[in-house]
Amino acid sequence: MAVSKRVGLLVTCLVDLVRPSVGFAAARLLEDAGCAVAVPSQTCCGQPAFNAGDRRTARRIAEQVIAVFEPFDYVVVPSGSCAGQVRLHYPEIFQGDPAWQPRADAVADKTFELTQFLVDVCGVTGVASRFSGRATYHDSCSSLRELGVRLQPRKLLASVEGLDLIELADTDVCCGFGGTFCVKYPEISDRMVGKKATAVTATGADLLLAGDLGCLLNIAGKLSRDGSGVTVRHVAEVLAGAVDAPAIGTAPPAVPTPTEAKP
């Protein structure tokens, strides 16, 4: 077998803190594609500081990410937003810096969103997982517009046995998450996610997938509060067949008493 690609998994702060199962699913997909996956010590890509106008903090965190990830052949991110931060905005942060710009550019060039990497770099044409149900897919704005990722997740999902993919209306419209936007302007964000949740429900799908946990937490939170039965997962979970964790924002099925539930 050819020498495997050494991949540094930039798991993203949201996956690290809120939904580790996405990180394991991503690692599994990468390993199945023949990559050697490593998880170097990491915190965040720095996007919150960058978008808040705090360039100094954004730069400090970016330096940290670059230094940790530059030894790898590739940096793979289960998020279009964070991948976009590294690919597009790190070179902007270090523009004109003779010491750092070449390093930022080099890391940017080898950073990919997960489905983009699997399809475009590894040449994966399908996955060997099963999931019976009707799903719809939400394109995150950064995946779609910053990275041009649209067909890759659909191509992989089309290979999932039993999965019926129904297209969402207005796939190019933002869900209203926007990082700190959803806290700074919660009413506007809520109106936006309300429209998105309505569009999701209108597809008749019972599962919503996306490649960005930010969007997923936002839309799942709205669907759940509105009493919708649609479940929500990161696309990597379904592609890896790693759906034993409860869907986003749900608890495991209730059991008679906690003691009886112990395996």
Added chain:
Amino acid sequence: MTRAATSDTFADNARHALADPALQGALAFVETNFPARRRAVVDALPEFEALRDSARDIKAHTLAHLDLYLEAWEARVTEQGGQVHYAPTAADANRIVLDICRAAGARTVSKGKSMVGEEIGINEHLEQHGIVPVETDLGEYIIQIRGEMPSHIIMPAVHLNRHQVAADFRRVHADLPKDRDLDSAAALLNEARATLRRTFLSADVGITGANFLVAETGSSVIVTNEGNGDLTCTLPRVHIVLASIEKLVPTLEDMAQLVRVLARSATAQEMSVYTTITTGPRRAADPDGPHEYHVVIVDNGRSAMLAGEFRDMLRCIRCGACLNHCPVYHAVGGHAYGFVYPGPMGAVLTPSLIGVDRAGALPEASTFCGRCEEVCPVRIPLPRLMRFWRDRAFAQHLPSPVSRAALAAWGFLAARPWLYRGVTGLGTRLLARLGRVRGRFAWLPLAGGFTATRDLAAPQGATFQQQWRQRAASGPERPRPRTVPSGNPHGRGSEPLVAEPRAAPAPAADRPSGRPRPVAVGEPERPRGPEARP
């Protein structure tokens, strides 16, 4: 001075807008119709993307040599008997226009649509000095009689429905019979047309804006659909063109290219109904036209933009596509932005005009979704320019102390991985424990705005990095579980701090032999790939 603004109360303005059902109905019309119509007309033109590149390059080139083109244009205007007046500020522009009107002995001024006229508040200024300006673009006329700002740069009254307009006409048009039918859009148009016809004939001065100023010919160009602009610039004795410095283009050919992207981007038309090129006052052989032709060229902060990081914004041709595609605009409409330029272009331009201290909320109110940049006919990187304003606001300590403190605390942690791991490790396990029954929170401190209308998913348990390292440390001999351990859906089986797994075991029949784990729906059968180690 520039017109009064309420951009500093954007958040309150937005809340009111969200609760206004008539406005929401009007905005739904924009959201539903304009992106789809633009898409159709753009798809029908294979060279549209190349035209956008060309449009961007024409504007960028002109801005790079603006001094030369301004000089050339001015020479051509003067040669043809026109007069050029430079107005460094809004106040200068207002004063110059008033002086021209006074010299003409004007009592009534007819006005074509002009966004820079809205920006400098020319109507208010003329009214204060006893001159009656009458807007003749239907949308502008409606907002004028309502005493409002435009809520959109090409459809100023798009926030209204026809019933509201009918009520305004009944209020203002004193001679309107009570039984006059105003139920249809056509009836409203006829009523406005009849009223405005009198204005066209009685106006002493006509003021129009300009979509373009053409350097090679000294012409001003307006692109309209109603024809009111033509009457405004040909019937009165004096024609004043109000235009900002970035309206310059080198040649008629350049103008023609820009018109092709403008109409498609703005109204999904291939061409506007009228494209009117005006060059100087009436010549001896002309059948009609004004005796005087003035151009008041307004800077009002644009030279400063030209010299700095906001230069790209001066490419804007005021098509409104960024508004039509903006989900924030769709939610709150134009008036919430508190100034004459709303939406993404307004979020960049308004701070340049009234200061980031007063308009800093506008570039903040974006998810950076990038749909605006995607449709901009001159490829202005609107999200990046909004971020530049956030940089400035942050440098000036404008964000609230609470948000600054939160960002500083987070930044401190994120730059110290060892400390970050400790704090987030404890935090996620605490939250996972608190949220384990429902898997989500209906309320959390510091996330009150979010959780007012949405649930927030609880963390699964230990962080990914903790779990990954524990698995790596458990030894290379034992096969590392390749997903979250089954029967342990929160991935916390090895996390003694957290409660026991809560998932019920799956029926025994579903379990693969030799591996006592429940099989979830969709569990794949697959060959095992190489087992890489972290």
